[in-house]
Amino acid sequence: MQKTVLIYAIPFLLLLACTKPSQREHIQETPKEKTAFQTSNPWKPVTDVRADVAIVYSVKDHHGKADMTFEERVQTWRDKGYTTHFMTGIAWGEYQDYFTGEWDGEWHLDEGQVTEKGDTLWHGHMVPYIVPTQNFIKYLKEKVIKRVIDVGIDAIYLEEPEFWAKAGYSEAFKREWEAYYGFDWRPQHESAENTYLANKLKYHLYYRAVEECFSFAKEYGKSKGMEVRCYVPTHSLVNYSQWMIVSPEASLASLPSVDGYIAQVWTGTSREPNYYNGLAKERVFETAFLEYGSMESMTAPTDRKMYFLTDPIEDWPRDWADYKKNYQATFAAQLLYPMVANYEVMPWPDRIYEGLYRTSADSEEKALIPRFYSTQMQVMVNTLNDMPHSDNKVSGSQGIGVLMSNSLMFQCFPTHQGYDDPQLSNFYGQTMPLLKRGVPVKTVHIENVSFKRTWKDLKILVMSYSNMKPMSEDGHGHIAEWVKKGGVLVYCGRDKDAFQGVREWWNTDGNTFNAPSEDLFLKMGLKAPFEAGEFSFGKGKVVIMRTDPKEFVLEENSDLEFVNTIKTLYGAAPISEKLIFKNHFSLSRGAYEIISVVDENEDTSPYIVKGKFIDLFDPEIPVLKEKRVKPGEQSFLYNIESVTNPQEPQVLATAARVYDEEVTKNSYSFVAKSPLNTTNVMRVLLPEKANSIEITRVNGDAVMAENSWDESSKTCFLGFENSPEGVHVKLNW
Template sequence: MQKTALLYLIPVLLLLACAKPAQFGENAARPKGEKTAFQTSNPWKPVTDVRADVAIVYSVKDHHGKADMTFEERVKTWRDKGYTTHFMTGIAWGEYQDYFTGEWDGEWHLDEGQVTQQGDTLWHGHMVPYIVPSQNFIEYMKEKVIKRVIDAGIDAIYLEEPEFWAKAGYSEAFKREWKDYYGFDWRPQHESAENTYLSNKLKYHLYYRAVEQCFSFAKEYGKTKGMDIRCYVPTHSLVNYSQWMIVSPEASLASLPSVDGYIAQVWTGTSREPNYFNGQEKERVFETAFLEYGSMESMTAPTGRKMYFLTDPIEDWPRDWADYKKNYQATFAAQLLYPMVADYEVMPWPDRIYEGLYRTSADSEEKAPIPRFYSTQMQVMVNTLNDMPLSDNNVSGAQGVGVLMSNSLMFQRFPTHQGYDDPQLSNFYGQTMPLLKRGVPVKTVHIENVSFPRTWDGLKILIMSYSNMKPMEEEAHGHIADWVKKGGVLVYCGRDKDAFQGVQEWWNKGENTFNAPSEDLFQKLGLKAPFAAGEFTYGKGKVVVMRADPKEFILKENNDLEFVNTIKKLYGSEPISGKLEFKNHFSLTRGPYEIISVVNENEHTSPYIARGKFIDLFDPKIPVLDEKRVQPGEQAFLYNIESVKNPQIPRVLATAARIYDEKITTNEYALVAKSPLNTTNVMRILLPEQASAIEVRDVNGETLQAESSWDEASKTCFLSFENSPEGVHVTLSW
């Protein structure tokens, strides 16, 4: 590319005065919506003007953090800058000191924290325990939090992270809730699998009740003010909560009338949790993120609830900038491989991203603000989310292979009983990782959703196990059996020997006398005791029973071959008769965007090669490439210039700012770019021919320093200058 000097010609206003009626390009019309969001506890600042659609203002506490403002004043600062404002707070923890210290109702409530067997309260911060959500606490949330938020004119409420630690359950408050719920005295969960299961079912119920009552109140109170209140649950994935040994209502909330959607809280911090594959325990960030996002998407797809996908350019744990960049790219690519979701929380806590200090390298304690190259790349990525389209395309690979999940994955993680262990959630990863690592885009299926017909759309093989979860409702087996009868293929993996098989539940109560819940399913599928390993037919479908727990496939090296070959054989035979392709990559086209991820730990070690005319969106210089090679363990995010319709119409193809007020005339293209202060904008602009004049001016009309170059092969102009939240006015003439 040939670099040219910035050209200064006549003022922008004179050019616009001579302009002909505007013709808008594909990305010119930008209707205001709620496609992208971020959360912040601070007021608007020029250095954190993220330029998403929604500012989710966190906490009702006045004078929160460094802001000497009331909650309402903080909200107003964002509204004044054109943002839609929503509200978020924790439901399991938060700055509710007035509740705990008795200011609210005259009673001391610090005894309502979650407590371990050792008698230790689990704290989220100073005077902020993880909460046993009593009915009294729910009333406090309604009166002191939700009512105030709605009175401030906010019509979207997010109650985040309904979390009860599996290791907790020993407080007096929990014992009271146990007696109310079960009708008999509390039992210590460490003494038996039965007690553990009962304890975690109660934890699950308590937050289900808390969310349902708070949101139902919000909707009813909103109606009294003529408002339609929308309610969302920001939550970690079922994969992560299960691995981190936390209990949460998760999928069950998707069926509540009071719940309008979720934020999938997936980021480097959750996805870098180590897991096993081929006998090795280590971080597998892309693969874990892919499964986390997938579990959230499949949780809500059958119910039609809205889903925001979250990524974070950094994470809670302090690391270095290069580590953040690498893993941000992995999670970012993973979320984009779900083309049925196109709403995003582009980042949490912009203050810590734009103003925080983190290590300059992994082996140094020196700390520095976010490097310009990373903030530029990050903003290019974030601004693609403002325009990221939905797509009917599928990620590359054999479709229709699913793994069954249940909320009860969270119930038997801690403590262990009778020596049965599930290290790092290996019974789940044992069903998914052997296929994902071979390039099969495994989806997850929630047993809580099997009654919804959409749950079964496109599903060909369902893999399941009750080694690490149990079916909470008997009716689920009827739906699974109906699906098999119509031509589905079911693969059941499990020895059914863990201590939780015998807990007092529906499969061994009343007229049911099954030793394990799978026996009820097998009976409905026409199988006969003793339910040995083998392949069976049922209606138009098949059932394969493998008498091995899924963890066995991955805890030892090369121990997954029988499992993988079984799936491959079933996929290639009747009633599917397809080809289970094994490869080392995933790719997807979404509008003009190409998303690619190449997995490692695969027998294929060759790179994925994309050829065409691309902008590299993971490179802060946004160069134009004719070829992109993606190595194993890496991801790529490309803009396909050749996909543009009507290339004679000018448009911004990639940018580290949000674009407003685009105007196109016969020989001129004008726009306004907005992004946070102290950041650098880069733009690649498609033009019918090289610009003979480029003007870059601030909001006061003063000329700004800029850098530009022209790439003749792609007909794109590269332009770079310092960002401003007030707007930089750009005019290109030819």
């Protein structure tokens, strides 16, 4: 999602088919909300992606190219069998009637986010990034939320509560500062404390905006006899911190009015360069893995619903091969979190199916999405409706976590007194040395340490206050108690950055600590001056490394001490397990096998898996006996040998969604639906080779199709042109 000058792209669309017989449901009889996509346009045959939910964007009438009211746009999707939800931006949107005074007679362009130079940050024409004042919140309630509920929509998504770190100079923000702090506004560029206070206020303003809007939505819904659910589509804490944006993030997960999130992770966020082994470059799979992980860990202890998003393209114009490679990387990364099984399968289907992008990296020629890519994409998307939760763990040594805090966003801009954290290196310094060695490191949010589930299966917690600060001392008691019971804490940091001295709880109201870590160390029985070393506390251990984590990645081969420390601690009591280093991650989820092999690893061998698989990243969905995955690549396979009822006819893989299945003693029939101008491929498991295949449109006309039989897997391959109205398939044997 591009920001400011970046016009953001959003969640991702879902198609789904691969349903096993035991899971088959008639979609229109039993509506589900497992998969979704978002669109600002009405239904069109070329974007009929067949997800469960169409999230209709914006209440603006005659939006874009659609000469329709909001209500008419919603109805076009309902008429095609979709459940309809609603989404709009809370930090920007088509709210020109508010800014120009049409709504209340007052001019409100002074409520845009403004930089030190006096520039308003714009998201589009007359669409500024917003300082969410109480008056703007009132506008959203009356003009947007009420209208959405009045049309019968019971799920509302207010996306991207974002305040740019470089903003904070508008008159509206100055008024909010004085109201919140009780003293005059201070320019954030003048001191670290001013920066911290400014970003803490930005955080509060969108926390307030989300809470008030969602509380109103639930109350108004009840007055209409509806139970309204409220979700926040948001970038990850990793990305916001790296892109220098402030947002409430983890704190919202505990609000009663928030029912869940969409994790807006895609190529555009995950290709942001980071440092490892002295080199800054794109590491899309690894970054996506950490982004999805930070979103999953943010909500898991609070039982909020989480949708994972991917995007087959991205905001910035590139070529189709680039999109495909990075889409596979982010798609594989999301599937390695088996506790999440809801997906926004794509944002903006119009730009995916109808947009023109470069045919190659070195050409300016542009074309629509190639058939091979749209077919592969639809195969991938259609697996998501079948993707199960799983108790399986991604391969590798478990139980190593890295602590995060929302205040990661507070220190990112501007710099003060020499403090610098290039490309969020203090975070990546704690994670990338492990991830690149095949250790599935997880993230832990300090906002969630009061929940018991946060600590489940955690063995080592790595933390630093070099790039974030604890916003209250409450978390320290929970961390200390965990260590006392047998946890192992590794603290990395010099505690010398300018933000250690900002006016906060650790140096006010009787506290006189020079750094917040001193409070934590005292709670664990350590004594000043808190030098580097290993210490015991209860049944657990504390290791202090007086090195900022960024130093582990900014220079070549500088992570060995950190990695060896983790390895030694993992192998000693109270853990006493071997820390396994490898070059890959793998996971089985039902019939699906997800594999990713990392590069920049001493082991450059491919990962080899043998069996009987359908290659879901290949638009021809071939049956393979062996798959080799090279470093820097990912693979997504359907394990035919895992089918529990192989005598039952069933679609195993498809680029369309399957409806109305019927099985008799000697036949199997169904209807396949997918967007116009796309090609369907299917691999259908049958008890024996079909002796006749009938493929027709709904009007009875025959459809040209190709087919083949694979005896080894007992699967029939079918290929034909898709139709949103449906293609009827009948196989007889």
